[in-house]
Amino acid sequence: MLDTSTLLIIDDCAADRKIYRRYLLKDPHQSYQIFEADCAEEGLALCQKIRCDVILLDFCLPDMSGLELFDRMQQEIFKTSVPVIMLTGRGDEEVAVQVMKRGALDYLVKHNVTQDVLQLAVRNAIKQSCLQAQLNKTQERQRLIATTALRIRQSLNLEQILNTAVAEVQQLLKCDRVIVYQFAPDTDGKIVASSVESFRTVALCDRIGAEEKAEEQGSGVGKVPLLCTHPHTRSPIPNPESPIPYIYELGLCNCVSLKEQFNTQANLVVPINLSNNGNPTPKLWGLLIAHQNSGERLWQTDDAQMLNEVSVQLAIAIQQAELLAQTQTALTKEKQLNTFKSQIIATVSHEYRTPLTSILAAASTLAKHSQQLDESKQERFLGIIEQKARYMSKLVDNMLLVNQFELEKPTFKPILLDLLQFFSDLIEQERETTGDRHELIFNITGHTQGFWGDRGLLQQIFINLMSNAIKYSPDGGTVEFHLIGKESEAIFYIQDRGIGIPIRDQENLFQSFSRGSNVDTIPGTGLGLAIAKGCVELHGGDITLSSEVGEGTKVTVSLPKICPMSQLSPSAT
Numbered sequence: 001m002l003d004t005s006t007l008l009i010i011d012d013c014a015a016d017r018k019i020y021r022r023y024l025l026k027d028p029h030q031s032y033q034i035f036e037a038d039c040a041e042e043g044l045a046l047c048q049k050i051r052c053d054v055i056l057l058d059f060c061l062p063d064m065s066g067l068e069l070f071d072r073m074q075q076e077i078f079k080t081s082v083p084v085i086m087l088t089g090r091g092d093e094e095v096a097v098q099v100m101k102r103g104a105l106d107y108l109v110k111h112n113v114t115q116d117v118l119q120l121a122v123r124n125a126i127k128q129s130c131l132q133a134q135l136n137k138t139q140e141r142q143r144l145i146a147t148t149a150l151r152i153r154q155s156l157n158l159e160q161i162l163n164t165a166v167a168e169v170q171q172l173l174k175c176d177r178v179i180v181y182q183f184a185p186d187t188d189g190k191i192v193a194s195s196v197e198s199f200r201t202v203a204l205c206d207r208i209g210a211e212e213k214a215e216e217q218g219s220g221v222g223k224v225p226l227l228c229t230h231p232h233t234r235s236p237i238p239n240p241e242s243p244i245p246y247i248y249e250l251g252l253c254n255c256v257s258l259k260e261q262f263n264t265q266a267n268l269v270v271p272i273n274l275s276n277n278g279n280p281t282p283k284l285w286g287l288l289i290a291h292q293n294s295g296e297r298l299w300q301t302d303d304a305q306m307l308n309e310v311s312v313q314l315a316i317a318i319q320q321a322e323l324l325a326q327t328q329t330a331l332t333k334e335k336q337l338n339t340f341k342s343q344i345i346a347t348v349s350h351e352y353r354t355p356l357t358s359i360l361a362a363a364s365t366l367a368k369h370s371q372q373l374d375e376s377k378q379e380r381f382l383g384i385i386e387q388k389a390r391y392m393s394k395l396v397d398n399m400l401l402v403n404q405f406e407l408e409k410p411t412f413k414p415i416l417l418d419l420l421q422f423f424s425d426l427i428e429q430e431r432e433t434t435g436d437r438h439e440l441i442f443n444i445t446g447h448t449q450g451f452w453g454d455r456g457l458l459q460q461i462f463i464n465l466m467s468n469a470i471k472y473s474p475d476g477g478t479v480e481f482h483l484i485g486k487e488s489e490a491i492f493y494i495q496d497r498g499i500g501i502p503i504r505d506q507e508n509l510f511q512s513f514s515r516g517s518n519v520d521t522i523p524g525t526g527l528g529l530a531i532a533k534g535c536v537e538l539h540g541g542d543i544t545l546s547s548e549v550g551e552g553t554k555v556t557v558s559l560p561k562i563c564p565m566s567q568l569s570p571s572a573t
C-alpha cells in the first residue's frame, strides 16, 4: 500500500494542470489526492481548507504573482515553512532563486518538466517536508522537555520537585493524571506525588478498587494497555508482536506484581533510576506513571520517550535533593556533637574540680602531717580520697556511655533473666550503701518469668533511677520499688517522697546534661536519666516520669519481655 499525499496545483493554465495531474498519477512509488486552483485566491482558500503535503505553484497567476502568494501563504497559513515547488517560465530562474531563499522546497522550469522530473521533484519535496516536520517536532519536544526539566530542577526540596514534575508532565502529555510511585525497601512502596488531588485515589496495590474502576469504564481488567520501558535502558522496548500500545512485563523491575498493579488503566510507566555510586546498574527509585482514565489511550513512542527524558531529569533532581537532605542531616548531627563535646568539656572541668581539690587536700595533709594524725583521722582522709576518686571514675564511665549513645548505639546482648533474683541483688546492693534515713521497699507481683534483657544495660537503668530517688530525697523517707510482671511485658515503678521536679523542667530531663532548677547543692551531672532512657529504648521499652515539687517523683519503665530486636539472635544464659 502506497502512502497517499495531498497535492495542490495552483496554475491558471488548465492544460498544464492536466499534464501535471497525469504525470503524477502515473507515479508507481507514490499515490496522490490532487486538488486544483486556477488563481491565487482560490489557491489560498484551498490551502486553508486542506492540509497540503506539496503545492505546485505557477509563478505567473492572473490575480497575484507566485512570489506574493508564497509570502501570503507563509504569513497566513503555514506560519513556518511552506511545502511549495515553484513552476517558472524559461528565464525566470532569478525569481526562482528568490523563492528558494525564502524557503520553497524546489523549483522547476515549466518547459523542462517531464514525467520523471516532476515525479522525482514532488517525491523529494514530500520527503524533505516530512523530515522538516520531524525536525520541528523534535526541536519542539526538546524545548518542552528542557523547560520542564528546568522547572523540576529549580527546587531542592523533594516534595516540591515531585509535585512540579507531576504537574509538568500532565501538561506535557495532556493526560488525566500523573503519579510518582516510590519503592520502599521492605514494602511495595507508595504514591508520593499525584497531579490530581481530587481524583479518587486507587491504591496501586488495591486490586479491588482498580477492578471496580475498570468495570465502571466497561473495560475488563487486563485489557487496557500498559506501556512500560525497560528499567535499565532509556528507550522503550518495542513488542515485536503488536504495534503501540505495547504490553510489557516489567522485567527487571524488582516488583514482580507491578504489572498486575498497573495494568488496570491506560498507563504509561517509566522507571526513575538514580545513579548508583559509580555502579553501572542504576538504583531503581520509583516509577513515573502517566495515566489516562478516560478510556484507552494509544500512547505514541514519542510520549514514552518524553516521559523517559523527564524521568532522567527527575532522577537528577531527586538525587540532588537527597544529597542536600543528607548533608543537612550530617551538618545538624555535627552541630549536635560539637555542642555535646563542649558540654562534656564544661562538665568535666566543673565536676572534676571539686572532688580533685578534696583529693589533693586530703593527700597533701596525709603526706605532710601523717605523723601527727591518729589512725582514725588518717582513715577518714583515705576514705575521702577513695570516695571522690570513685565519683570521678563513675563520671567518666557515664560520659563514655552517653557519648556512645550519641555516636552509635552500644551493643545489646539480651539473655534470659531471672527478674526476681536480679532485683533482689540490686536492692541488696543499694541497701548496703544507703544510710538509715531511707527505707527501701521492694514489691513484686505477677508473672515475672520469660524476660529477656541485657544485664549491664538493666543495671544502668535501675541503679540510676534508684540513686536518683535516694539522692533527691535528702530528708530521707520511703523509696518504693514495684515490679509487675504481665503477659508480654514487665512494668517497674520507682516512687520516692523527695523534692520533686518543677513542671517546666520535666520535659527535658531525659536529655544529657539537663538538671532540675531545684537541685540546689545536690551533686549531679544530668546524665543518669539520659543513659536510662537510651538503655530502655535498646530494650524496645518506654520510660516516663511524673513528679510534683515537695511531694515526690514516680518513674515508670515498661519493657517488653522479649525485645523485637532480641528475637533475631537471643543468647541464653
Ligand code: ATP
Pocket (backbone or CB within 6 Å): 398, 464, 468, 469, 470, 472, 473, 496, 498, 499, 500, 501, 509, 514, 515, 516, 517, 518, 519, 523, 524, 525, 526, 527, 528, 529, 530, 552, 553
Ligand atoms: P547524674 O548524672 O549523676 O545522674 P543527675 O542526677 O543530676 O546526675 P539525672 O539522673 O539525669 O542527672 O537526672 C536529671 C535531673 O532530674 C536531676 O538533676 C534532677 O533535677 C531531676 N531528677 C531526677 N530524678 C529525680 C527524683 N527522683 N527526684 C527529684 N528530681 C529528680
Ligand code: MG
Pocket (backbone or CB within 6 Å): 464, 467, 468, 524, 527, 528, 529
Ligand atoms: Mg542521677
